[in-house]
Amino acid sequence: MMDTTVRQSCDSCPIRHRAVCARCESDELQELERIKYYRTHEAGHPICWAGDDMTFVASVVKGAATLSQTMEDGRTQMVGLLLPSDFIGRPGRTTMAYDVTAASDVTLCCFRRKPFEKMLATTPHIGERLLDMTLDELDAAREWMLILGRKTAREKIASLLSIVARRELAIGMGFTGASKGMTIDLPLTREAMADYLGLTLETVSRQISALKREGIIVLHGKRQIEIPDMAALMRQTGDEVTA
Amino acid sequence: MMDTTVRQSCDSCPIRHRAVCARCESDELQELERIKYYRTHEAGHPICWAGDDMTFVASVVKGAATLSQTMEDGRTQMVGLLLPSDFIGRPGRTTMAYDVTAASDVTLCCFRRKPFEKMLATTPHIGERLLDMTLDELDAAREWMLILGRKTAREKIASLLSIVARRELAIGMGFTGASKGMTIDLPLTREAMADYLGLTLETVSRQISALKREGIIVLHGKRQIEIPDMAALMRQTGDEVTA
DNA sequence: CGCACCTTTGACTGGCCTCAAGAGACGTGG
């Protein structure tokens, strides 16, 4: 389940300037270092379950994790896709509200909950950053609602690809080869994509095949997707291009 | 569009202890009073549009407002249902991201944005409360995602009714007549409900008729809905009853 | 009364789900 527990300096941290600690001064970082530890989880393994007691909150350092809800008859809906710098957990709450799963190999920077909450109360830089990040997540959730409620299967797939492409560009992954094209690493199985989009895995597979057939995407293996022309993909999302 | 602009004391405010100002001390309230003003909007009228310049942020004092997104081909998805004490606007952002509409007659307590942001930076009580409220909204958004992505039309309707019932109970409206029954005032047209749930208004109408036919709800007029047995309604939501 | 708006109901269509089978990738062990 958990693989390693190491400690590492914040100085060389890849998410130093995007995570919850982004606005901290060096003395505040030092205090954070005292309550933090690293954990890694293997792809496909659970990180924690809904209802679990939360002894920590954490930042995603590397990899991707998912938040999801499951109804008792098995229907599952993903409600969060956590990429590097995203925050796991809710200060002030002792139990996890969703299932958290490692979609790919994940490295977490964990903070013990109690001392973190104490710091949150005394360090405005952390609270301010957390508020900003939460507002961003709320915006993302609302964009997601439009996808779930109103978009067709094809538009859903295109929207997911463009969202991941946008995030990977922001983090500096997704090496852009040519001018307008790029390749993204999609850390999700077909089933996880279906859970994200409110579809079945068969429909996901069919739509990806269709996009491939039409040359809008090119598959390299199952999980690496080349987008030769980002504008062409965007035209499939149903979002206004105003072109 | 805007009907009245009056000022009113915080002391007698019905949302004093639930809104963004909930944790403020009396001196902080006095400062808030200086930058606040009331506005009312008639049912059905827009409060502002996506892209509008935001000169204020606000709390909903009375009535209900909706946040919604519209695609250029007209498909609309509601992404927020704002009831008394909910917050409108995002500190640090100058334009509104969504269309805001008065679902019923709405009274807003508006704060001029610039001075509010200044207070936010200097008054921890406000930022803390806003973080908590934003986290609550994020949870609500995620519950909503499950509804949009995985529930059937009937389950969606039942879920909406139970959500509104829960909120009205929390605020202290929704006079409970008997033991387990209650009556709720649904401030939404069929079309607004459809936009909330990712359905068409025809499907909403059909499902409400079905619930009425089966005695799970009783209509008094179009907008007032009696729920004789809350447990019976809950059983229609698809959520675990573990009964 | 006449009009506007919201709602209800019906008939039909279609997109996605369900059920099912098979293909491809990968690791294990004989």
Place this chain on the structure above:
DNA sequence: CCACGTCTCTTGAGGCCAGTCAAAGGTGCG
């Protein structure tokens, strides 16, 4: 090296739920 099992993904056939199109009923207001 290949048989075998497992896991993921693909593809096909058919059915159903919700969408679409259409018309009529209700309610409130000038």
